[in-house]
Amino acid sequence: MVKRNLILAFESSCDETSVAVIEDGHRVLSNIVATQIASHQRFGGVVPEVASRHHIEQITKCTKEALEQAGVSYQDLTAVAVTYGPGLVGSLLIGVTAAKTIAWAHQLPLVPVNHMAGHLYAARFVSDFTYPMLGLLVSGGHTELVYMKEEHDYQIIGETRDDAAGEAYDKVGRVMGINYPAGKTVDQWAAKGHDTFNFPRAMEKEDNFDFSFSGLKSAFINTVHNADQRGEVLDKYDLAASFQQSVVDVLVAKTIWALDEFPVKQLILAGGVAANQGLRKQLSAGLQAKHPEVQLLQAPLKYCGDNAAMIGAAGYVNYLHGDRADGSLNAVPGLSFAHLKEEN
Known part of the structure; x- marks a missing residue:
């Protein structure tokens, strides 16, 4: 029997709390998104403190629902992936803390993911x-x-x-x-x-x-x-x-x-x-x-916005390449890709 590579992914970089289960980097078994738009509309934009509080309220619920919808348990998982930057530091910390806790409690590899890599890998649901x-x-x-x-x-x-x-x-x-x-x-x-x-x-x-x-x-x-x-x-x-x-x-x-x-x-x-x-x-x-x-x-319209499915897709690639984090993983709000170096 071929082993299933199941990634439990967390995304909380801004005002969407999202948890997903992704199989082999391209099959979405679940993608739960708790939006906060209504809470921020009266301010005309995202208020970091309000966003963080919403993440705290929703992260456990979203995790439970993602696992149930995917029909898997913690014992079935291969790894846990999480956005650790860029984004709002308070929001990022909620997802990072949840992912670290689950990875430690269930002895699973913890895979750090750049939020922008996640956006790129949303297109992976369309084609290789x-x-x-x-x-x-x-x-x-x-x-x-x-x-x-x-x-x-x-x-x-x-x-x-x-x-x-x-x-x-x-x-x-x-x-x-x-x-x-x-x-x-x-x-x-x-x-x-x-x-x-x-x-x-x-x-x-x-x-x-x-x-x-x-x-x-x-x-x-x-x-x-x-x-x-x-x-x-x-x-x-x-x-x-x-x-x-x-x-x-x-x-x-x-x-x-x-x-x-x-x-x-x-x-x-x-x-x-x-x-x-x-x-x-x-x-x-x-x-x-x-x-x-x-x-x-x-990228499919439903995966253009912030979501954990794209983090799971990118996290799968990171997992295959040996990217790992431990309990010291922290939020990096200004995280960026490297700039292209001109070749002489």
Whole structure:
């Protein structure tokens, strides 16, 4: 009988408490997510202290439900995987503590996982990976291009210098009166509007793969405030379309350029903003036009946001590569992949 590799995975980096059981790195037996959106909406964003308290309340319930839904017990498990960064330190600590406790109590290997690697491996539920590959990670806290020469090797070739794309969505959404999180609504409004405001495409032509969305955010806010002072009502759909088009144009242009410089076999689109339909369509069209030889893997919509299934998928790979932690494992809120070193 072939042994089942079962990973119990924990994700608590921000405002989602999630526990999952993953078999052999690609089969989701359970993926429990306790969301906190309703608790944070009145604040217009995530409040770290509130998030931590919710994690404490939900982590045990989610673990019990994940095991029951998967139909397994602690004795069936191969290892325990957990996000230890990046993220909110208080939130991370809840997941890390739960994972360490279970691993110690049941004598199971403890596998540390980078949250951003988890986002990349959400695409593993679509297809096997073929290396080398490139990942476009777009979320509320991160916007970066990651080159993967081989499995378990992540190198940043470009990243945002200020606001992440998802963060910009939430900030302009707040100006437009959209409840947190704003990304989905802005995307829906954008589909009904036109790019009439022609907002700036920051760093689109610069000789690097980095991003910047702070200037776009400021231009958007100034446009709205100036109109308010004049008593002018701007079309919300055109505003959303113009903002989104600026974001998407830069993301796609930089990604296509990166593919020119780094020949790969697959491109992963992952992270919370990867659920954006405008981005998905334009990236797919750009790939077909410029690099039809590259396979586009888009993380399934239900795994674009923070979830433990993706941590289990990445954790399985880490487990195979011998990544282990002990009781000293701590939260690392500023955890990052290494940057690509230029070869002489």
